[in-house]
Amino acid sequence: MRIKICGITQPDQGYAITQLGATMLGFICVRASPRYVTSEQISRILEILPNSIQTIGVFANVSVEEIYQTVTETGLTGVQLHGDESPDFCDRLRQILPNIELIKALRIKSPATLIQAQNYFNHIDSLLLDAYHPQQLGGTGQRLDWQILKPFSPPCSWFLAGGLTPDNIGEALQQLKPDGIDLSSSLERSPGDKDLAKVNQLFQTISAFFSELKTH
Ligand SMILES: O=C(O)c1ccccc1N[C@@H]1O[C@H](COP(=O)(O)O)[C@@H](O)[C@H]1O
Numbered sequence: 001m002r003i004k005i006c007g008i009t010q011p012d013q014g015y016a017i018t019q020l021g022a023t024m025l026g027f028i029c030v031r032a033s034p035r036y037v038t039s040e041q042i043s044r045i046l047e048i049l050p051n052s053i054q055t056i057g058v059f060a061n062v063s064v065e066e067i068y069q070t071v072t073e074t075g076l077t078g079v080q081l082h083g084d085e086s087p088d089f090c091d092r093l094r095q096i097l098p099n100i101e102l103i104k105a106l107r108i109k110s111p112a113t114l115i116q117a118q119n120y121f122n123h124i125d126s127l128l129l130d131a132y133h134p135q136q137l138g139g140t141g142q143r144l145d146w147q148i149l150k151p152f153s154p155p156c157s158w159f160l161a162g163g164l165t166p167d168n169i170g171e172a173l174q175q176l177k178p179d180g181i182d183l184s185s186s187l188e189r190s191p192g193d194k195d196l197a198k199v200n201q202l203f204q205t206i207s208a209f210f211s212e213l214k215t216h
Pocket residue numbers: 006007026028030033034035058060082128130137138139140141142161162163164182183184185186
């Protein structure tokens with residue numbers, strides 16, 4: 001399973017989180033976020049990461065050109081679109097950046113948003129399902145209604161996000177079978193400052209969950 005830890009702002013924390021088991025790190029390129037990082041900051045963090053780590057820039061409602069500039073300046077391996085980007089926007093981004101992983105985040109307000117997900121299947125690599133919040137785009141710690149996700153089985157890979165914590169991750173994985181998970185605010189002391197003890201607790205719980213699964 002892919003494990004993405006999002007909202008990395010500090011090189012030492014990013015590196016330590018990869019050593020604890022993260023397969024992907026996320027960098028918030030949304031200026032209004034308290035976790036916002038510039039291209040220079042991202043480049044400094046990427047320099048010290050193992051090559052195997054996927055690095056995802058999180059954008060919302062900006063131009064294809066702005067995303068292109070950030071990706072080419074930094075060497076990010078993927079882009080997460082967290083705003084109201086259309087399937088056509090995804091196609092235009094794919095054309096200009098053919099070799100990056102393209103992840104579309106959907107903020108799930110009701111089961112109807114899951115129907116909307118179908119419009120993206122042919123235009124992206126992965127979907128990411130986050131909780132809906134009326135004022136904030138992401139990093140809210142709001143949990144999704146897992147019940148409505150039970151029948152969700154898209155033809156592309158998908159990430160579960162939204163209010164996942166070291167305490168509820170076991171229950172989430174028992175109920176749902178995502179290809180990946182994405183966590184941010186529950187692993188922080190304050191926005192952008194990750195608490196490595198909490199990150200460690202997360203990986204211990206995930207590892208215990210999969211060991212238990214193997215023995216049954
Ligand atoms: O984290 C942010 O500040 C942020 C800002 C704008 C768009 C997305 C953002 N974060 C994304 O939010 C989800 C879930 O976060 P949490 O675990 O509920 O705190 C995650 O996908 C981040 O990429």
